[in-house]
Amino acid sequence: MSSLLELSEDRVAFQKEWTIHGQLGLRSFNLEIALFAGNIGPGLFIISSFTGFGLGLLAGFLIVLVGYGIPHLVFLGRMERFWRAIFRPGKSWISRGFIFASLFLLFSFLSSVHLLPVPGFGQLHANAGLYQVLLVCGFISAFLLVLYPGFLFSVLRAIPFWNSPLLVPLFVLQSICSGISLTFLLTAFTPSSGIDIRVLAAGMSIILGVNLLLILLHVWSKKRSGSAGMASFERLVHGKYRFLFSIGVLVSGIILPLIILGFMHIISFIQQGLIAASVLQLLGVLAFKYSLLNVGAYSELYPG
Amino acid sequence: MARWGMVIDLEKCTGCQTCVAACKVTNGLGPTIQRVTVFEKETGTYPAVKRTYIPRRCMNCREPACIAVCPSGATQQQKDGIITVDKDLCIGCRYCMMACPYNARTFYGVERSYYAEPSAWEERRYQEHVEGVVEKCDFCRDRVLEGQQRGLSPGKDTDATPACVIGCISSALSFGDLDDPESEVSQLIKARGGFQMLPEMETDPSIYYLPRRF
Numbered sequence: 001m002s003s004l005l006e007l008s009e010d011r012v013a014f015q016k017e018w019t020i021h022g023q024l025g026l027r028s029f030n031l032e033i034a035l036f037a038g039n040i041g042p043g044l045f046i047i048s049s050f051t052g053f054g055l056g057l058l059a060g061f062l063i064v065l066v067g068y069g070i071p072h073l074v075f076l077g078r079m080e081r082f083w084r085a086i087f088r089p090g091k092s093w094i095s096r097g098f099i100f101a102s103l104f105l106l107f108s109f110l111s112s113v114h115l116l117p118v119p120g121f122g123q124l125h126a127n128a129g130l131y132q133v134l135l136v137c138g139f140i141s142a143f144l145l146v147l148y149p150g151f152l153f154s155v156l157r158a159i160p161f162w163n164s165p166l167l168v169p170l171f172v173l174q175s176i177c178s179g180i181s182l183t184f185l186l187t188a189f190t191p192s193s194g195i196d197i198r199v200l201a202a203g204m205s206i207i208l209g210v211n212l213l214l215i216l217l218h219v220w221s222k223k224r225s226g227s228a229g230m231a232s233f234e235r236l237v238h239g240k241y242r243f244l245f246s247i248g249v250l251v252s253g254i255i256l257p258l259i260i261l262g263f264m265h266i267i268s269f270i271q272q273g274l275i276a277a278s279v280l281q282l283l284g285v286l287a288f289k290y291s292l293l294n295v296g297a298y299s300e301l302y303p304g
Numbered sequence: 305m306a307r308w309g310m311v312i313d314l315e316k317c318t319g320c321q322t323c324v325a326a327c328k329v330t331n332g333l334g335p336t337i338q339r340v341t342v343f344e345k346e347t348g349t350y351p352a353v354k355r356t357y358i359p360r361r362c363m364n365c366r367e368p369a370c371i372a373v374c375p376s377g378a379t380q381q382q383k384d385g386i387i388t389v390d391k392d393l394c395i396g397c398r399y400c401m402m403a404c405p406y407n408a409r410t411f412y413g414v415e416r417s418y419y420a421e422p423s424a425w426e427e428r429r430y431q432e433h434v435e436g437v438v439e440k441c442d443f444c445r446d447r448v449l450e451g452q453q454r455g456l457s458p459g460k461d462t463d464a465t466p467a468c469v470i471g472c473i474s475s476a477l478s479f480g481d482l483d484d485p486e487s488e489v490s491q492l493i494k495a496r497g498g499f500q501m502l503p504e505m506e507t508d509p510s511i512y513y514l515p516r517r518f
Contacts, residue, residue, distance in 0.1 A: 015401070076397055076436070077394070077411065078395050079396075094373070152399075157403075158407070298406075
């Protein structure tokens, strides 16, 4: 197996610029954080808009602002020109993502600002009709923001491991699941939230199961998609990222949370169990984003 | 309007890296960045082993993948087919680098000198670049345009031809108009069965490779 790995890794080049191995080193690590925060923040907002969990709306906004917006700015080579990213929404997914993120930040802020001690914004919450409109706009922009990275990666034919329609539903399900995890974590500190934990836990279990299938389908399908797909597969499953993938993504991120939730469904729901399942699931999502970025390989230039 | 293109003869390329050096000197590039790369590819099993050197630079494709993904419009296709990056518009997101099937773009990060103290040449030339933007081979477009204005023929006259083509010690590189069936590049492609890299990407590169005959 090691000879096969050396052969496949030798023949293709792995992308570096979107990882810490690129020219900007640690500054590029921001993209890995941003990808994670841009997935869990909108997910929390979506779940909170269904459950009416005000703190979740605010936390969703803050996660995207601090964990997604700022790291993206720092990642850019010329961060002072960030506003130029808005100019080509008809063609570029980066432009679309910039618009989706801006809309989400606007509507999520307006939907949750009444929870902050900011004078003058209480009117937004007091007017039920207006608040509903803001919440719906926030929900739509959150969903678009969740969809965006899946398309960002899947349209890239140059990197076969990313060039897959499966990434879109995978990112959406991970986002929803992370939103539930964050809701569990936040409600641990606000017990009077009135959220039906059992329903959310059941939903999370189903999503985790589907997620597992999608990840395995995606990874194994790449084994047969040319030398670059094979090299990515080898690096992820047998190579440098095998522990991150097997322990981080699969065991910690999916299997252990599923076991914990399953036990609690049978016995009884306890706060510590929910917190453990949530933290493990979130770590799994972070591990997935990190490994996804790091195993992206370009197609072999000269196969002959 | 001509469509500038290049032909690389894999049989003639010796892997000497002179094209890399010529490019670096002409474009004032430091140690962390290069627009031209020469790969080695070994095929076969001992004793029938064959090593091929494959020079790679931006293919200046007719249907480039990089332009569509650029969010700021910094990457543009000129009338002569050459793809350029406007260093005043690029935001440094590097999505174009991910979209390029040939991995032929480079990011101009923080440049450093070859030795502890930067030379006068380095100090002067590095100022021509903008840190934090993407760079790529543009077939020495300024040089080609200047030469044309002086009535010279790109691909034939030294001062109107990309630096790597001039520098190549084995004449493995040829430059000219791909749309002109009488040009040297068109003739070479026709006679030797020139092929493009990764045709399945449907980018129609302006660089053709001539296969090794033995």
